[in-house]
Amino acid sequence: MLKGLLGNGDSDMQIGIVGLGLIGGSLGLDLRALGHRVIGVSQRPSTCEQAIARGAVDQASPDPRLLANTDVVFLCTPLGMMETVAQQLCPHLHPETILTDVGSVKAPIVASLSLLWTNFVGGHPMSGTAEQGINAALKGLFVGNAYVLTPTSETPVAAVDTVTALARALGSRVYHCTPEVxxxxxxxxxxxxxxxxSSLIAACSHEADGAVLEMAQKLASSGFRDTSRVGGGNPELGVMMARYNRDALLAALYQYRDRLDQVITQIEQQDWGSLETHLQATQQQRSCFQFQPQ
Structure with a gap:
């Protein structure tokens, strides 16, 4: 039991994955390719069967007791289900098992799951596609992308080191920060x-002149495609972002609205010099962002 944690580094571990969708399935494909034994848990027996058939897991079942002898468990359920699933899962885990998650919001998840399990490490692999489900799982999904871990002062260092090593083995660029940052x-x-x-899509779709709307739909190319892509994604995920990261998202939306109001004023007042200064500044500032490969 726990041989990966008791002297053999991060090799040949027994790893559990709860939630066999895009992220969970992709983790399974890569972790098995690295030589680990992967055990999956999903509510639907059909998903378990698909995950086995795809080679994402060695074994799978809806029964969380299957994970009793795992070294590390990745919690890959939607944000709204994580605490409930963890409550059902933790009684079946060995005390030394490391639990980590893949949620896109960290502060509330880290706060609740750290109370349930001492060996919990908050995590967020920033990888994905527009597709969902086990059939969307991809080998190499995490290569070159950021993987953020959010340990607190009470998170066991050994647990952080183990999850860090696994994330790096997936080809990810690992970053550590607080859940709040x-x-x-x-x-x-x-x-x-x-x-x-999503607001861009909604605004365009509410064009009152049918002929103008039809022509806009026909002419839409790379500019509209690139700026509308994430707004056409999974609605459930978007709601979870807003619900669980409400304060930070509202602060960002308010500041964005202020900047947009400034642009509107510049155009209304035909202040082309100020508009050009604004666009020159954003042209330079864009290069400061390190875009992730997709």
Whole structure:
């Protein structure tokens, strides 16, 4: 039991994955390729069967007792289910098992799950596609992308080191920060873009002149495609972002609205010099963001 934690580094572990969708399935594919034994848990027996058939897990079942002898368990359920699933799961885990999650919001998840399990490490692999479910799982999904871990002062160092080693083995670029810094950062670069993008789609779709709307739909190309992409994603995920990262997202939305109001004023007043200065500044500032490969 726990041989990966008791002297053999991060090799040949027994790893559990709860939630066999895009992220959970992709983790399974890569972790098995690294030589680990992967055990999956999903509510639907059909998903368990698909995960086995796809090679994402060695074994799978709806029964969380299957994870009793795992070294590390990745919790890959939707944000709204994580605490409930963890409550059902923890009584079946060995005391030394490390529990980590993949949620896109960290502060509330870390606060609740750390109370349930001492060996919990908050995590967020910033990888994904527009597709969902086990059939969307991909090998190499995490290569080159950021993987954020959010330990607190009470998180066991050994647990952080183990999850860090696993994330790096997946080919990810690992970053450590507090849950609060993570949530404020992703509000800007992930959650705000979803709301802005969806609002763009909604605004265009409410064009009153049918002929104009039809022509806009026909002419839409790379500019509209790129700025509308995340707004056309999973609605449930968007609601979870807003619900669980509400304060940070609202702060970002308010500041975005202020900037947009400034642009509106510049155009209304035909202040082309100020508008050009604004666009020159954003042209330079964009290069400061390290875009992740997709």
């Amino acid at each position: 993570h949530d404020r950062a992703v509000a800007w670069i992930s959650h705000l873009p979803v709301m802005v993008s």
